[in-house]
Amino acid sequence: MAENQQLAALVDACHWIGAKGWCPATGGNMSVRAGAGQCLVSESGKDKGALRERDFLPVDITTNRVLDPRTPSAETGLHTLIYRCLPAVGAILHTHSVNATVLSRVEPGASLLLSGYEMQKSLGGVASHLDQVTVPIFDNDQDIPALATRVAARHEIAPLRHGFLVRGHGLYCWGRDVLEARRHLEGLEFLFQCELQRRLLEAR
Numbered sequence: 001m002a003e004n005q006q007l008a009a010l011v012d013a014c015h016w017i018g019a020k021g022w023c024p025a026t027g028g029n030m031s032v033r034a035g036a037g038q039c040l041v042s043e044s045g046k047d048k049g050a051l052r053e054r055d056f057l058p059v060d061i062t063t064n065r066v067l068d069p070r071t072p073s074a075e076t077g078l079h080t081l082i083y084r085c086l087p088a089v090g091a092i093l094h095t096h097s098v099n100a101t102v103l104s105r106v107e108p109g110a111s112l113l114l115s116g117y118e119m120q121k122s123l124g125g126v127a128s129h130l131d132q133v134t135v136p137i138f139d140n141d142q143d144i145p146a147l148a149t150r151v152a153a154r155h156e157i158a159p160l161r162h163g164f165l166v167r168g169h170g171l172y173c174w175g176r177d178v179l180e181a182r183r184h185l186e187g188l189e190f191l192f193q194c195e196l197q198r199r200l201l202e203a204r
């Protein structure tokens with residue numbers, strides 16, 4: 001799909017995310033890969049459920065240089081890192097759902113491990129409910145370059161796949177294009193809700 005179609009699809013995805021309530025109070029950010037080693041990142045501080053195409057700003061993926069007088073997301077460094085680590089990624093969605101926020105705090109480990117769910121197959125390359133899906137969890141940090149360094153270090157050891165959680169903060173997920181990133185977001189959110197309910201019921 002052409003770059004302008006991807007941007008139109010991303011704007012659509014942002015409105016869908018807003019309607020789901022996954023980006024309350026200006027939380028979250030989104031981007032698509034663009035030509036010439038750039039990506040288009042949502043402007044900082046905007047309501048992500050009401051973004052328009054002109055609210056996405058060009059950023060150089062290698063240098064993080066912002067090619068616009070406006071300010072892109074405070075978390076731009078995570079978007080550019082993901083594009084550098086995973087050359088096949090075409091779109092990234094970062095959301096702040098209640099389930100992602102709570103589950104990332106309830107799980108004390110460095111990963112959320114999911115298995116036994118048919119809906120795991122909504123994630124690219126997962127063929128069975130018997131597979132184990134690993135969603136890395138990183139402790140939150142207001143220092144985005146420091147957080148990006150930890151994400152990159154983990155990617156060196158265990159390559160990132162569909163997304164990761166930031167503890168008490170939210171989810172980053174992605175896909176080859178906006179359509180796949182949307183499917184991953186919806187699939188992961190479904191799995192988070194199941195896992196949270198399972199843990200609540202089994203704790204009784």
Ligand SMILES: CSC[C@@H](O)[C@@H](O)C(=O)COP(=O)(O)O
Nearest residue numbers: 025026027028029044045073074
């Ligand atoms: C509502 S505060 C959330 C922010 O600190 C941040 O986590 C976020 O996702 C949005 O930041 P932004 O700079 O608008 O992209």
Ligand SMILES: [Zn+2]
Nearest residue numbers: 027028094170
């Ligand atoms: Zn955030």
